[in-house]
Structures are given as structure tokens and as C-alpha cells.
Amino acid sequence: MTTVIHTVGQTRNTSGQVKSCSTSLAHVTSSQYLRDKSNLKSRKLTQQSAFALMWLAGSVAVAVLVAIVGYVVWLGAKVITPDFILQPPRGGMAGDGGISYTLLTTFYLVVLTVGIATPLGVAAATYLVEYAGAIRKHRRLWSRLIGIARLGVETLAGVPSIIFGLFGYALFVSALHFGFSLLSATLAGACLILPVIIRTTEEALRAVPNSYREGGLALGATKWQTIWGIVLPTAAPGIITSIVLSVGRVLGETAVFYVTLGGSYRMPTSIMSSGRTLALHVFYLATETHAFDKAMGTAAILVLAIILINLVINLLARRLNRMMKG
Amino acid sequence: MAYKSARLMDRGVKGILLAAAFLAVAIVFTIGLFILRQALPAFSQIGVFRLLSGTEWRPSQSIFGLLPMILGSLLVTLGAIVMGVPLALGCAILMAEIAPRSITAVIRPAVQLLGGIPSVVFGLFGMRVLVPLIRQIPVPSNTGFSILAASIVLAVMILPTITTVSEDAIRAVSGDYRDASLALGATKWQTIVGVVLPAARSGIVASVVLGIGRALGETMAMIMVIGNSVIIPQPLNDNPLTILLSQARTLTGNIAVEIGYSSGLQTNALYATGVVLFLLTILINSLAHALVKERAI
Amino acid sequence: MSEETKLQTDNLDLYYNKFKALNHISVHIPANRITAVIGPSGCGKSTFLRAFNRMNELIPDVRVEGQVLLDGQDVFALDEVELRRRVGMVFQRPNPFPKSIYDNVAYGPRAHGIHNHQMLDAIVERSLRSAAIWDEVKDELGKSALRLSGGQQQRLCIARALAVEPEVILMDEPASALDPSATLRIEELMQQLKAEYTILIVTHNMQQAARASDYTAFFMMDDNRAGTLVEFGPTRQIFTNPRDHRTEDYISGRFG
Numbered sequence: 047m048t049t050v051i052h053t054v055g056q057t058r059n060t061s062g063q064v065k066s067c068s069t070s071l072a073h074v075t076s077s078q079y080l081r082d083k084s085n086l087k088s089r090k091l092t093q094q095s096a097f098a099l100m101w102l103a104g105s106v107a108v109a110v111l112v113a114i115v116g117y118v119v120w121l122g123a124k125v126i127t128p129d130f131i132l133q134p135p136r137g138g139m140a141g142d143g144g145i146s147y148t149l150l151t152t153f154y155l156v157v158l159t160v161g162i163a164t165p166l167g168v169a170a171a172t173y174l175v176e177y178a179g180a181i182r183k184h185r186r187l188w189s190r191l192i193g194i195a196r197l198g199v200e201t202l203a204g205v206p207s208i209i210f211g212l213f214g215y216a217l218f219v220s221a222l223h224f225g226f227s228l229l230s231a232t233l234a235g236a237c238l239i240l241p242v243i244i245r246t247t248e249e250a251l252r253a254v255p256n257s258y259r260e261g262g263l264a265l266g267a268t269k270w271q272t273i274w275g276i277v278l279p280t281a282a283p284g285i286i287t288s289i290v291l292s293v294g295r296v297l298g299e300t301a302v303f304y305v306t307l308g309g310s311y312r313m314p315t316s317i318m319s320s321g322r323t324l325a326l327h328v329f330y331l332a333t334e335t336h337a338f339d340k341a342m343g344t345a346a347i348l349v350l351a352i353i354l355i356n357l358v359i360n361l362l363a364r365r366l367n368r369m370m371k372g
Numbered sequence: 373m374a375y376k377s378a379r380l381m382d383r384g385v386k387g388i389l390l391a392a393a394f395l396a397v398a399i400v401f402t403i404g405l406f407i408l409r410q411a412l413p414a415f416s417q418i419g420v421f422r423l424l425s426g427t428e429w430r431p432s433q434s435i436f437g438l439l440p441m442i443l444g445s446l447l448v449t450l451g452a453i454v455m456g457v458p459l460a461l462g463c464a465i466l467m468a469e470i471a472p473r474s475i476t477a478v479i480r481p482a483v484q485l486l487g488g489i490p491s492v493v494f495g496l497f498g499m500r501v502l503v504p505l506i507r508q509i510p511v512p513s514n515t516g517f518s519i520l521a522a523s524i525v526l527a528v529m530i531l532p533t534i535t536t537v538s539e540d541a542i543r544a545v546s547g548d549y550r551d552a553s554l555a556l557g558a559t560k561w562q563t564i565v566g567v568v569l570p571a572a573r574s575g576i577v578a579s580v581v582l583g584i585g586r587a588l589g590e591t592m593a594m595i596m597v598i599g600n601s602v603i604i605p606q607p608l609n610d611n612p613l614t615i616l617l618s619q620a621r622t623l624t625g626n627i628a629v630e631i632g633y634s635s636g637l638q639t640n641a642l643y644a645t646g647v648v649l650f651l652l653t654i655l656i657n658s659l660a661h662a663l664v665k666e667r668a669i
Numbered sequence: 670m671s672e673e674t675k676l677q678t679d680n681l682d683l684y685y686n687k688f689k690a691l692n693h694i695s696v697h698i699p700a701n702r703i704t705a706v707i708g709p710s711g712c713g714k715s716t717f718l719r720a721f722n723r724m725n726e727l728i729p730d731v732r733v734e735g736q737v738l739l740d741g742q743d744v745f746a747l748d749e750v751e752l753r754r755r756v757g758m759v760f761q762r763p764n765p766f767p768k769s770i771y772d773n774v775a776y777g778p779r780a781h782g783i784h785n786h787q788m789l790d791a792i793v794e795r796s797l798r799s800a801a802i803w804d805e806v807k808d809e810l811g812k813s814a815l816r817l818s819g820g821q822q823q824r825l826c827i828a829r830a831l832a833v834e835p836e837v838i839l840m841d842e843p844a845s846a847l848d849p850s851a852t853l854r855i856e857e858l859m860q861q862l863k864a865e866y867t868i869l870i871v872t873h874n875m876q877q878a879a880r881a882s883d884y885t886a887f888f889m890m891d892d893n894r895a896g897t898l899v900e901f902g903p904t905r906q907i908f909t910n911p912r913d914h915r916t917e918d919y920i921s922g923r924f925g
Contacts, residue, residue: 552765553780
């Protein structure tokens with residue numbers, strides 16, 4: 047082969063000669079190709095253009111975020127005054143007044159929803175991870191049921207929120223006659239975030255090393271003592287993350303509450319009152335009263351709250367990482 | 373004594389946790405069954421085929437056809453995929469393979485934040501910025517509220533899902549493959565296209581499928597920018613591209629806009645809309661899960 | 670040493686960030702010979718190997734001082750893509766792409782712009798023959814490379830490296846993940862390949878170095894944990910009559 051390569055070196059300058067060594071034609075020409083540096087330039091050029099496009103995509107993504115957040119916050123800042131935050135909304139075509147009741151309604155709804163869904167979700171996840179795993183081997187029917195349960199949770203996590211709204215409307219608003227109310231909205235909202243909490247908590251529990259559990263059990267602690275004393279505290283940052291995530295989800299959700307909470311801008315006086323969350327308020331102001339300045343102000347507050355929540359989640363994630371490493 | 377009470381506690385807690393798990397699962401299945409039950413009268417009285425293929429939706433005359441909404445949902449999703457997928461994949465490739473860590477540290481939180489922005493905010497931005505811009509296009513009866521506006525909004529909304537999932541998939545590709553390719557004298561780009569992306573293929577496809585699921589399920593932002601007319605989308609003039617300027621209504625929008633004011637068969641037909649949407653998203657999500665699992669093996 | 674020099678380093682220093690990983694390595698690697706690089710773990714053998722195809726650059730914060738020459742040419746003056754075509758590499762773990770056997774071998778030539786089918790067919794056959802695996806796989810070139818045994822995968826990786834017609838093959842403990850019989854086949858293959866290629870192999874296995882190489886370079890960590898070259902010479906001399914007492918200690922198993 048070395049000799050052949052040698053020949054290539056000679057025939058390269060006198061084109062056409064290559065054909066004469068027909069037996070190794072493919073070899074000769076491929077050697078030529080491989081040694082030819084002329085395509086190097088075009089390959090590099092392709093790379094540069096492709097990379098430029100990727101950089102463009104990244105820049106567009108960041109620019110879109112900056113544009114949306116900037117636009118909403120910039121225009122919103124013009125109406126955000128102490129009055130806007132402290133005055134109740136007064137309705138009307140101009141969307142008169144502020145958002146004090148709206149803020150309160152949002153707060154109630156977040157607390158109620160997360161308050162119901164968290165214990166249920168964390169308990170369910172704890173069972174699925176800590177207890178259901180042990181059953182697997184000897185009871186086939188039971189393990190199959192657990193499998194179906196997991197599939198159900200996974201499925202619901204990907205279902206559009208309007209489906210939860212539809213369910214909430216059918217069951218709570220109409221069938222149980224709760225009407226458009228905080229109660230209906232809370233229950234529907236809890237169903238919406240339940241899969242989120244279960245899944246995130248499951249992940250957090252799975253991330254706890256098995257040696258921790260074995261350590262607890264080896265000391266003579268019961269299973270629950272081990273879970274309560276060791277496993278859950280270790281998974282706490284992950285569980286808190288799931289709660290914060292759900293707060294964000296409830297804050298940003300509109301579709302579910304649009305069909306379960308109604309749209310009254312008044313102060314909710316009981317759990318059976320209708321009301322508006324911030325997100326719903328934005329929707330009503332924009333689509334029904336066309337009070338866009340007030341809509342921007344409300345949206346700006348919503349966006350700032352979401353930014354805050356994201357910061358908290360990132361902090362928690364960093365702490366979680368440090369704990370898992372250290 | 374202490375031992376005994378601890379034992380008792382252990383059993384009690386197990387029971388409580390089991391009950392919680394059972395309740396959670398019960399809720400999951402109630403949701404599906406309840407909606408299905410409410411939809412049954414629509415399926416039996418109108419007929420599944422007529423419901424799905426009917427081109428008109430006139431509740432006042434008891435005409436219920438979902439085809440306009442099905443087409444509306446499919447068209448905006450298609451538009452969102454065409455615009456959003458290249459952007460999202462470009463972002464993912466940039467973060468996983470090209471950009472230095474310091475730049476990735478800027479883009480990743482931005483993408484994450486974009487995923488957390490409430491859909492009404494996207495809708496508001498669409499109404500105030502995109503719709504007026506699109507209205508400038510000189511085509512008769514162009515209102516700006518259009519499939520185009522909805523697609524652009526959706527493209528941005530599905531970007532975080534697609535970018536995050538495919539970035540993970542790309543990062544999960546073994547470094548051995550990259551080394552082998554580079555050591556053969558392939559350029560970095562050739563390595564990405566020739567080895568890394570094919571190895572991450574199922575994860576990337578799964579991310580797109582998840583994005584499709586998200587696009588089909590979006591409700592409020594769609595209501596705000598798409599116009600909500602119950603029509604089969606058609607080009608506004610001779611140019612077939614003007615179909616993008618047509619108004620439309622999505623399946624999700626159909627439910628949200630009408631459920632509060634509906635009664636009788638109309639309500640049932642709206643539940644039927646929900647069932648169609650439910651089945652569609654379950655189909656799409658199980659496809660995505662299957663793809664992700666395949667990668668895990 | 671009257672042999673023709675293929676690879677050469679002059680006062681090569683390499684740093685990971687502030688940590689010095691290679692300290693003043695100067696060596697001439699002869700052409701068409703097998704040179705083994707031996708030494709205890711962590712002494713920079715692999716880093717040294719990767720200096721010749723500039724793979725160290727893929728790690729952030731790596732800094733190189735001194736010279737690395739290929740045929741007397743500074744490798745840092747060459748384009749790294751062209752350099753890596755001329756200096757092929759076989760890795761510790763067999764790492765075929767998750768593609769068919771054919772596509773694995775054709776990958777390099779395709780990357781370098783060859784798309785003609787007959788040409789690719791010829792390259793694939795020739796490379797697989799050179800890597801002594803053709804007879805085992807010729808009927809199933811479309812099969813996934815991941816379904817081959819570990820030893821076959823490693824020979825496929827050698828074939829893949831040969832397909833771009835390199836002048837040098839760097840082998841980073843190519844047999845450490847293989848069983849003894851597969852190891853032996855790789856060693857036989859190396860003997861066949863040295864007629865056309867310069868082979869530089871990192872190995873943990875003393876017997877392998879003694880059996881299969883013509884020259885041996887012995888590396889160790891110095892007091893600052895940087896890798897240094899203790900001794901370089903014909904393998905027979907290194908193993909029977911080492912000049913440096915540390916080499917003797919290592920080879921006779923007194924430490925390492």
C-alpha cells in the first residue's frame with residue numbers, strides 16, 4: 047500500500063494518469079481525496095454557517111423573552127402605583143380601580159389549592175416510592191395496579207389544563223352545585239397540580255441513596271421512622287421545589303379557573319364566592335373591557351411573581367445539588 | 373412498649389399513605405371517566421362520525437360538527453412546529469455542544485423562565501404586538517387575529533419544552549462517540565450532525581412530540597389571538613399562503629368559550645370535544661414516553 | 670538511534686488549568702515501529718498520547734507549551750482536522766458508533782468528502798481486511814456495530830481509523846477491556862500494521878509492552894505529580910538492562 051500511495055504522489059500532478067492503475071482505482075482516488083485539503087475550507091465554512099445559525103436561534107430565544115417581559119413590565123410599570131395595588135377593582139368598561147381583591151383572591155386560591163394537593167401528593171408519592179416497590183415481587187395483581195396508577199399520573203401530567211377545567215365544571219360546578227366558586231376552583235386546581243407534585247416528589251425520593259435507608263433500618267428504626275427521620279428530610283429541597291412549582295402553575299393558570307371560578311371582580315366573602323385571579327383579570331381586561339393599560343399592569347405583576355418563583359426554584363436546585371455532592 | 377407503639381405507628385402510616393395514593397389515583401381515573409360519561413349523549417345522539425366530520429357548529433340550531441376546530445388545532449400546531457422546532461433545536465444544540473458554559477448559564481435560565489410565563493401574558497403580547505403587525509398585511513378581510521398570530525405565539529410557548537428535553541437528550545450522548553468522530557478528522561459540526569444528533573434522535577423526537585402535546589392543549593393564549601370564528605380555515609385570496617391569515621378556533625378554545633353558557637346537547641358536545649382532545653393528547657404523550665423509554669434501553 | 674523519526678516532542682509541558690500534567694517531555698518516536706508507553710496510573714500517559722492529535726484541546730482550560738512535531742512539522746501549525754486525519758486514534762473502550770458496521774468504517778471517508786459508492790465499498794473492504802475482521806463481518810455489513818463482541822468492536826474501531834489512511838495510529842490501552850484471546854489478536858494485528866503505520870500504544874500491561882513493542886517509553890510522576898519521561902529506548906534494553914533504577918524498580922514490580 048505504501049508504494050501505491052507513493053505513486054499517487056507522482057500521478058497527482060499529471061491528471062489522467064490515475065486511470066492507468068485500474069486494479070486499485072478506488073484506492074488511488076480515495077487516497078487523493080483524503081489527502082486533498084481543498085474541501086477542508088468548505089467543511090469549515092459549513093461549520094461556521096451552521097454555528098452562526100445556532101447562535102442566531104439562541105439569541106432569538108433570549109430576545110423573545112426580553113421583548114415579552116420588557117414590553118409587559120415597561121408598559122405595566124406606568125399603571126403600577128400604590129393605589130393600583132391597594133384599591134379594589136371597580137369594573138366598568140375602562141377597568142377602573144386597582145387589583146387589591148384580585149391579589150387576595152389569587153392568594154386564597156394558591157394557599158387552598160397547594161394546601162390540599164401537597165399533603166395528598168407527597169403522601170401518594172411516598173407510598174409509590176417507599177412502599178409499593180417492596181410489593182412488586184410477590185403480588186402480581188397489586189403490582190399491576192401500582193403500574194396502572196403510575197401510568198395514570200404520568201398521563202394526567204401531560205393532559206391540557208382545559209380538560210381539568212372541563213372536569214371541574216362538570217363535577218364541582220354543575221353536578222355538585224358548587225357553582226362558579228373558590229371551592230370549585232380550588233378542587234379543580236388541586237387536581238391540576240396533583241400530578242406535578244406526585245411526579246416531582248417521586249423524583250426527589252428516588253434521588254435519596256439507598257444506603258441512607260439501610261442505615262436507618264440497621265439502627266433498628268421502623269420503616270416509617272426511617273422515612274420520616276431520614277428519607278423525607280433528605281428529599282425536602284426536592285419536595286419544596288415541587289410545591290414552589292405548583293404555586294407558579296396556579297398563578298399562571300387561566301383555563302381551569304376560567305370555567306370554574308367565574309369572573310366576579312368583587313371580594314370573595316366565602317368559599318362559595320366567585321372571583322378572579324391575576325391571570326383571569328388580565329384575560330378579562332384584555333378581551334372584554336379592552337383596558338389594556340390595566341391588563342399590562344396586572345400582567346407585569348404576574349410576570350414579576352413568576353420571575354421570583356423561578357429564582358427560588360433555582361436556589362433550591364443549587365442547594366439540592368450541593369447536598370447530593372457533599 | 374415504645375417498640376410496640378412504633379410498630380403500630382408504622383402500620384397506621386402505611387395505611388394512610390396507601391389511602392392517599394388510592395385517592396390520588398381515583399381522582400385521575402374519575403376525571404377521564406366523568407368527562408367520557410358526560411360526552412356519551414353527544415356521541416349517541418349526534419353520532420361519532422358526524423361529530424368529527426361535521427363542518428358546521430351551530431349550537432342554536434343543534435348542529436354540532438367539530439371539523440373546523442380539529443382543523444384549527446392542527447393548523448396552529450403545524451405552524452408552531454414549523455417555526456418553533458428549528459428555533460428550539462438550534463437553542464438545544466447551541467447550549468449542549470457549541471456555546472461556552474458562561475453563555476449557556478445565560479440562555480438556560482432564560483428558556484426556563486420563558487416556560488414559566490403564564491399563557492395570558494403570551495396572549496396579551498400577541499394581541500397588542502403581533503395582531504396589529506399582522507393586520508398591516510394588505511389582504512382583504514384580514515383582521516390580524518389569525519392562525520399566523522396563534523402559531524407564532526405557540527412556537528414561543530413550546531420552545532422551552534422542546535429545548536429542555538432535547539438538550540438533555542443531546543447531553544446524554546456518550547462522549548466516546550464525539551471523541552471517536554473528532555479523532556477521525558471530522559469537524560465539530562460534522563460530529564454533531566453525523567453522530568451526536570442521530571444518537572440523541574429518540575429523545576429529540578420525544579421532545580417534539582411533547583411540544584405538539586403542549587401546543588394542542590394551549591387554551592387562553594389561543595382564544596386571545598386566533599379570532600375564534602367557527603370556520604374551516606381557507607385562504608383569504610388567490611394566494612394559498614393567506615390561509616395563515618384566516619381566523620379559526622381550536623378545540624380547547626371551543627370548550628373554554630362556550631362551556632359557561634351552554635346547556636343540553638351543546639354541553640354534551642363540548643364534553644365530546646374534551647374527549648377528542650383527551651384522547652389526542654394521551655396518544656401523543658404515550659408516543660413520547662415510548663420514545664424516551666426506548667432511549668433509556 | 671538511526672531510525673527515521675515520525676513523531677517528536679521538544680520540552681513538552683501541558684497544564685490542566687494550573688496543574689502541570691506533563692513536565693518537559695522530549696522524545697523521538699521512530700517511523701514504522703511500535704512504541705509502547707508504560708508507567709503507573711495517573712502519570713500522564715494518555716495525555717501524552719493525545720498531544721499528538723491535539724485531542725487534549727477538547728478539554729477546557731488546557732494549555733500546552735513546547736513543541737509537538739509530525740514529520741518535523743509543528744502540529745499546532747496544522748489544521749486540527751487535517752492533523753487528526755493523519756494521526757488516527759483507537760480508544761480504551763471500544764466505541765463504535767451506533768450505526769451499521771459499514772457506516773462505521775465509511776464515516777471518516779464520508780466526513781472527508783468521499784460519497785462515491787464504489788469508492789466507499791472499496792475503502793470499507795480494504796480497511797476491514799487490514800484490521801483482520803473482514804472474514805467475520807463481510808456477510809453482515811448492515812448489522813449494527815453494537816452487536817459485535819468487544820474484541821470485534823475494537824478491531825472495527827481500528828478499521829474505522831484506517832479508513833481515512835492515517836500515517837500514525839495512537840492506541841490508548843486498546844486491549845484493557847478485552848479478554849486474553851481478543852488481546853492477542855489485537856497484538857498480532859499491530860505487528861501487521863506497523864509495516865505501513867507508526868504505532869504509539871499506551872498500555873498498563875508489562876507483558877504486552879515487552880511482547881508487542883519495538884521501543885518503550887517509561888513515564889512516572891515527579892515530585893509535583895506531573896508526568897515525566899524517565900527513560901526511552903529499545904524495548905529489549907528497557908526490559909533487560911534499564912539505565913534508570915526507577916525503571917528497573919517498576920519493571921521488576923517493586924512499585925506501581
